[in-house]
Amino acid sequence: MAKSTTDKLIFLSEAIFSFKFPYPIWMVKVDCLQGCLAIEARSDQSMEHSFSILDLKHLKLTEVTLPIKSDWWLTLLGLSGGHLILGQYKNQKNPGPITLWVYDWIKQVMVQEIDHFQLNECSEFNIYGKALKGTQSEEIHIKLNNLQSGEELSFPETFKIGSPSFDTVAAYLNTQDRLILYEVAYLEIGDHILMNYYYQDGDSLNKSLVWLANEQLVIHEDIDQNMKGISSESFIVLGKKLIFVSNRNNLKVYDL
16 A cells, blocks of 8 residues: 655554553564574563463464463563573662573473572573572573574664765665754664664654665654663664564564
8 A cells, every 4th residue: 555745655564463462572482493582571560470372373362371480570582492591680779680581382381490500691592601509509500592593683873873884774774853962873784774873863862763775765663762761772683574563562574
């Protein structure tokens, strides 16, 4: 479907999946091999939170019920091969070692527990740390996503204000009525160009997503509003699916 505007043709695309969680989405992790997302949502007011799995092939959302106490200090670290990797902080004032849990959400069984785990690094691809045992320690490496198998996982590159790349992307966006601030995110996938940018709206900051296909505008919308500062989260592309969070608690998936 398309509609004419005064300056360009805009092609409207419908989300293949859109779900509004009851709480803000805190974390989204990807399993390239299984083609799934793990979503952690939590409320600052009620201190409640939940974990869910989205099967991107069948667009089926499953809420995960854990066999352990799911308190505020339990958080999502990764997703790999049908396993949720979770970390539970022991002391809010002194994070220190955590309890590391590996939960098979398909079989609904806990497959591993490491009581004293010193987390050193956590990314979409690896978790590194040490299992502490008295005066000794054991190096632990959990591989999350293998770039050689499964769907290709792509992230945008971020350019800070003042850099030549920021100026190039800002000029390309050509938002005449909006002054682009702080940073921009840019990703090119085939004939698709995806971008994030920030702009001032009164006393607050808004974050906008732009998607162009074959130089035609598909989406240009605010995906976060009334922000107090910039966020580390952005969109991701898994295979041919664009995935992002809109207005904190709405998870959206589009086919590119």
